[in-house]
Amino acid sequence: MVREQRRLNLEDIARMSGVSRSTVSRVLNDDPKVSDAVRTRVRTVLTETRFHPNAAARSLATHRTGIIGLVFPRVFTMMFTDPWASVLIKGCLEGSERADLSLVHMLVSTDDQASVDRFFERSVTGRHLDGVILGSHVLGDKLVARLQEEDFPYMLIGRDEHRTANFVDIDNRQAARIATQHLIDHGYRRIVHLSGPPDLVTALDRQDGFFDAIREAGNDPDTVQVECGYFEQVTGFELTLRLLQQPDPPDAIFAADDAMAIGAIQAARELGRSVPNDVAIVGFDDIDMNRMYRPELTTVRQPSDALGRTAVGILSTMITNPSTTPVQRWLSAELIVRGSCGCSFSNSRANGLVQGKEGSPFGPGPNNLIVQT
Amino acid sequence: MVREQRRLNLEDIARMSGVSRSTVSRVLNDDPKVSDAVRTRVRTVLTETRFHPNAAARSLATHRTGIIGLVFPRVFTMMFTDPWASVLIKGCLEGSERADLSLVHMLVSTDDQASVDRFFERSVTGRHLDGVILGSHVLGDKLVARLQEEDFPYMLIGRDEHRTANFVDIDNRQAARIATQHLIDHGYRRIVHLSGPPDLVTALDRQDGFFDAIREAGNDPDTVQVECGYFEQVTGFELTLRLLQQPDPPDAIFAADDAMAIGAIQAARELGRSVPNDVAIVGFDDIDMNRMYRPELTTVRQPSDALGRTAVGILSTMITNPSTTPVQRWLSAELIVRGSCGCSFSNSRANGLVQGKEGSPFGPGPNNLIVQT
DNA sequence: TATTCCTGTGGGAGCGCTCCCACCCAACTC
């Protein structure tokens, strides 16, 4: 085991190419103030020796590590088996590759002060990270406030409850309104909403949108049934199993995410009910897996990978170029109409495009661009 | 933006608690050679100031970063939407938390020299990482050889083709043999195997096990149909759709993973065929999602999370305590018999326990313990 | 009482970079 052999450093490369340490450093950092002759000479040595500067030393000198964190609240550990989250993570990875950053995965119990402290000590105070992406935002989250307090670069996936933080999101409320509207237009009258965890802003927004549509149709929101659970297939399965066996079962279900919607389809099938004839189902997310279920799921498509990519992209610029005002960006979502809602045609798009621009509660503005990444 | 204000360092803490830099460092590192009086005094200052040592400086001095990488071959980008991989990642995360390490996610094109080089420069030569976990192993992978050459701590999830590398695995061949055997015992005669990517050792092992069982039953392996594809639900769906419409369709399918098996069930349903009456289906992995499909999937349960946890645990000790001989560990797998194979009972376990110990091609030995993590 | 030992503490060097400042020397200006 020769692990402990001394590795090359700048000094060595300098000696080997007959220049000084500083010049080698300049070549490594693409400083234009190096003559072409010297540059090529150093570059040759660099490639021959396969040299790469020590990350720790570089960080120590530059106060930058090139690492960003992707934090999920521990409550959502099941995120890792969630197809939506997987796509989000993929988007974040692509974004970090583009920005030449490394992505560290971490779980933090955002409701537990000790856990938050531990995260802060290691990652923020210890300057382990340059910035952080928060995978989802829970009400009363102590993390965001603390990050703001410390002026530490961060980006939320999904807005915060006060809309004062940095975030990338889609207009969940508007999208849910349009999806519910679509069911109402079909003539369904007993529509149940399968909602997500009640402390997740995203879930609440979709719930609000659902109620908006109910109200607009002239119905009393108080008479409408909403069931909460995790954003999981099993949850959708179990809730629907129970709902369909009620005395007065729903004729339509709007699920707050596709996993639950697929679970709902499974449950209907289990009970021998037809989708959409006995019960229509609409989901949210448009995960890849939908292709395999019959009837195909009508759902809201949200650009989960773009959400991740955009968040990392913005974070990256925030790291080098701190912003004093909150950076908030809205991406577009759209209703994808397939068979599960009772539409006879398939694979077409309704006119329910929820644009980042017009659909945003903020109206048009520099922070509300539609970003196609 | 007060980002650039000077942060506290050891010197400051030393001054504030009336001791030297060295002593503070000792307290931080739990060095026993500090008197209790001094220790408590320093600790108080430490908590009051919420001080945490700078990670980069520490790394520079200790030659250790506390970061390990989780590398997936880029070919398997879809891994991120794979429930099996999600559980593996979760296991790795748990392991790193236990070992007080950070986990960095990365994708490397293992078949592309430039990509491998880039990874090496940044992460290995640049000492960005202390060690690396390889999420799956592709035949002819240039990564492992290079890691060995550089004496860099690594751990494979799944064995390498020569069995010379460090790895954690289950005995895929034996497990697949038992699963196939089970189908043969049921009297199925036209069994088709849905295999994974042909350059993935895991897929090949399962294929070998399938052929072992075929051969043992006195059949000619050459007459048996094997279809290759990705470890995805859609693949299983499409392959099975085609298979079942053949002139002489299979009466049983052994899928190399559950995602494909579920896809196969979906396809059978699409064509109005009954599982298991028209076609029996057996999977591999025992992912959580199986609970929702009817009939419930007979499958091989492998401890994916333990695989990840164990790999990280071993890697962690390898980092502090380099080993000269390959570290190879086999975990147990077992056949879970449910309805999809045609067994009338459900949720019971067959006697097909594939233990790490006896089942391993290596026989018992220090590297072949059954680890229950 | 003198010597050795041991525990606890302080200080200096060093980890491998970046960045600032000083400097050199050719090319220009007047």
Next chain:
DNA sequence: GAGTTGGGTGGGAGCGCTCCCACAGGAATA
């Protein structure tokens, strides 16, 4: 020909830790 640029280069300091060595001083030993 003296003075002034300015591109290109080198050297020193410093980033914030750890680790080794030196050393003080009380306890144990002779």
